[in-house]
Amino acid sequence: MTLMEKEILQQPQVLKNCIDYNRQIFSEVSKAIKQKTITNVVIAARGSSNHAANYFKYAFESLAKIPVSLAAPGVNTMYNAELDLSSCLAIGVSQSGMAADVTAVLENGVKCGALTLSVTNNLESKMAKMTDFHLYCNAEKELSVAATKTFTAQMCLLGYLAAYHSQNDQVQKELTQIGDNLQNIFDLKPQIQDLAQKYKDLNSLIVLGRGTNYPIALETALKIQETTYINARACAASDFYHGPFAIVDQNTTTLLIAPAGNSQKDMQDLKEKLLGVGAKVLIITNQKQLAIGADGGIVYDLQGSDYITPFYNVVVAQMWACAMSLARGLNPDAPRGLQKVTITK
Known part of the structure; x- marks a missing residue:
């Protein structure tokens, strides 16, 4: 059996683990969004993580009714532009937590006083340590080059945040049941x-x-x-x-x-x-x-x-x-x- 096959089959447990590990963080992030009166979200990612970010855009906008923009990290790294993210929640998504351009967006957010959140599978990564909050995929190390379990973990964490912040109990319940259905x-x-x-x-x-x-x-x-x-x-x-x-x-x-x-x-x-x-x-x-x-x-x-x-x-x-x-x-x-x-x- 290939590593990719093995990691596909690990997803039921991964989806359960990622929600259980982060329950307190969902509450804290939602509280901070309300306290800081966040009016916009900017989310940065690459590759599969960017697809998870795109899912979050649909979920958060339709459930929480707050606009979500997909960042263009090259604005920071190629054009050396610093955006005013002071009224935003700035999110960086990376399975390794090592994406330099995604980190640059978060650094921009930290510098201007944005609320910051990272989503990674690496507790020791720079992204995990530099942000106000960190959602941990808790998926163990992913060995296959093709992302599988970290992608669904990212989607699950971001989807659950959207459901939690919008107080949608039904979607929260459905997300916790996905693993059992796979x-x-x-x-x-x-x-x-x-x-x-x-x-x-x-x-x-x-x-x-x-x-x-x-x-x-x-x-x-x-x-x-x-x-x-x-x-x-x-x-x-x-x-x-x-x-x-x-x-x-x-x-x-x-x-x-x-x-x-x-x-x-x-x-x-x-x-x-x-x-x-x-x-x-x-x-x-x-x-x-x-x-x-x-x-x-x-x-x-x-x-x-x-x-x-x-x-x-x-x-x-x-x-x-x-x-x-x-x-x-x-x-x-x-x-x-x-x-x-x-x-x-």
Whole structure:
């Protein structure tokens, strides 16, 4: 079994551990947000962590009704600009806690008196020690280059913060139950392996999602890129109509992240349009009806709100990427040209 497979299977315990470890921190951060009258959030991250940050944007804005901006760290590191973040909550997300450009955004925040929060899997990292608060992934060391358990831990921590601050007990409860439900996804391994065998020779793939599952489309494309070397690209379903749809023809293969929920009708309409121009359509969904007419995909039997289905969808995607890598004779634990800790400035 590869390291990536092992770490995928560790996620039920990781998701439980990360919430349990940080319960007091959620309370303290929420209290500080209210005391400081925070009106904006700026969140900085790279790679998979940036996709977790994107999920947080959807969750925090829709639940807490406070605007969230995704930082461009190069503003600090390339242009030496210092932003006025004094009325903001500045968040940095990095599994290693060593991302230099993300650290620069936090340093900017500290200097101007912002409320600061880091989310890492490293208690001894600079980011963890420099911020007012730290949410610890508590995932043990991640050995595979492709992030799996640290990504879902980051999403879980950020989602729980959004639910806690907005006093949404239902979403908090659902987040604590995800780990118990993941065995239902793991049981789909034979179907996922069959899908990998069928599509192992793909040269390109377009991954589409909307709302809280748009970040999952981004993460799915990244996992496919780094483990299989397939030219996978992601796009928000709504943006896809603004130009990219023109590249679609009978030689195009797409993957829709399309669970039941707020984006269901939009994804159904997009599926029909893609099929109408002859594209191949794969789908990850929890609605059998949505899969009708698709060329293939994975249907899982778990329900949840738009804040919960991203976890199920991304675990399916992780398993498929790993299976595709192995089917292509590759090692998903050691992608060419990549290393576990990437230091960008």
